[in-house]
Amino acid sequence: MNMRTDPELSLDAAPVARRDGPPLLRVEHLSREFGGVLAIGDLSFTVAAGDIHSIIGPNGAGKTTLFNLVTGVYKPSGGRVLFDGADVSGQAPYRLAARGMSRTFQNLQIFFNMTALENVMVGRHLHLNTRLLPALFRFPSLVRKDSEARDRAAALMAEVGLSKYLDADAASMPYGALKRLEIARALAAEPKLLLLDEPAAGLNATESREIDAVIKKVAAGGVTIVLVEHDMKMVMGISHKITALNHGRKLAEGTPAEVAANPEVVAAYLGAAP
């Protein structure tokens, strides 16, 4: 992964080359109900390594529930999630993180009791010595690696365009910056798979384009991305593959052009008569 080069954001919209690798994430007959209501029903799809794979659908289609199932926040009622060749259904999020999965949240989950840099440093958790005794007695090896983690976190913040917020309290940062802070924190874990839940929601056009560029750069660095997003311009511009959901079920799947041309997808979005 080449994360350190080019700290400036490039805003050109050149498409990312498709790699079409082996499947990194495979969802098989996944379902989840909440008190009898089916949020996700018999859903199967595959995310190829290296792809930007978008999940779209109207509000309430089950996109965020799907994210929560894949990342272990919810346990599935049925079906399996296979990640990197292993069945990880129902595993705790921290175990999935150790396998190389990380995510951001639609409703921000920032550590508001820390600085921006510390937020990103928490993302380095899996790569640092987190035991009690070395921390209490400040072992030199721990201090050295911690200072490396600090540099690395600062580099990642530069990568997503947050250099000026290094020592800012997270609680004092604007919304758009916090969205990028979540991405930097997720990247600090060095994931193979990054799930982004509406990274552009609530952003203005300029900020959306910046996020767009960040996502492409991350993908170009070799990270597979699953993206939930309502900004169709962004989705159509950067996705290799799109899965469309409605009422928790798969409606359509294919390249952006195929999905955009699918009459059922159009009907689901516009509410046309069946």
Next chain:
Amino acid sequence: MPSLFQTILHGRLTGLLVLGAVIAVLPLFLPNNFYLDIAILAGFNAVVCVGLNLLIGYAGQISLGHAGFFGIGAYASGVLAGNYGWPPVLALLAGAVFVGLLAFAVAKPILRLKGHYLAMATLGIGIIVSIVLRTESGLTGGPDGMTVEPFRIFGFELYGEKTWYWVVGALLVAVVWLSLNLIDSPMGRALRAVHGSEVAAEVVGVDTARFKAAVFVLSAVFASVAGSLFAHYAGLITPAKADFFKSIELVTMVVFGGMASTFGAVVGAVVLTLLPQALTVFQDYQQIVLGAILMATMVFMPKGLLPTLAALLPARRRA
């Protein structure tokens, strides 16, 4: 230039040096053993509060039962060193290990609880400990308490306020140092992350249950060690030292001084140990005045004493 308060709040070693200097010169201003005694009690409370602040202020978990752990430490020393003739150091360590195991055993189930439910569960632990100490009178002397042997180590006997002042002072500096080290480490950030957002901590790999249990055990062990030494210093312990009111007092000290600030916990413990003594001039109205001061502080300084005072000063800078 960062101000003195900023330095104390954010500087790691400078704050520690200031604390050490204050402890070193304080006896020069204390006219007699009565004042030394209050300083020693404040020191013991501060040790417990620094540990409790790791749990409450940094990791965001509540405990209304920490006096129970203090009490177990105190009685472990009283019973093992007194009734069974163990060397006091061994009794202290045995108490700490027992408290550590007990805290670990209860941590996993209760730390899954949140908010009021966690408060109730920890309250229950404290009450159980207190009841056991009251009723097992064969071992503990019951509600009247028990006398405790003096602390002996390598043939020396720790005796008198002057000696104990330095022992507690050194212990406090050590505990503050450990606490500052912990917070400025990957584990410390994981603890604060648990406070900030458990789900976000989990998705970057933090096993939140493990870290909550670890800090619960650590803070319980700090309380136990303080309890053991307190028992030897005071020479007499009663179940009141382990009861619900003592637990509330400890939490109040942490919140009053300023949550998520190690030196805030020290300041809270010291001020709230001194205040009841200073308020004796109000005689019958002492408790009312104390309550009014606490209420006013929390209304006008919701972040606690030290962080609020620090924020008032200009040139805010981070160390």
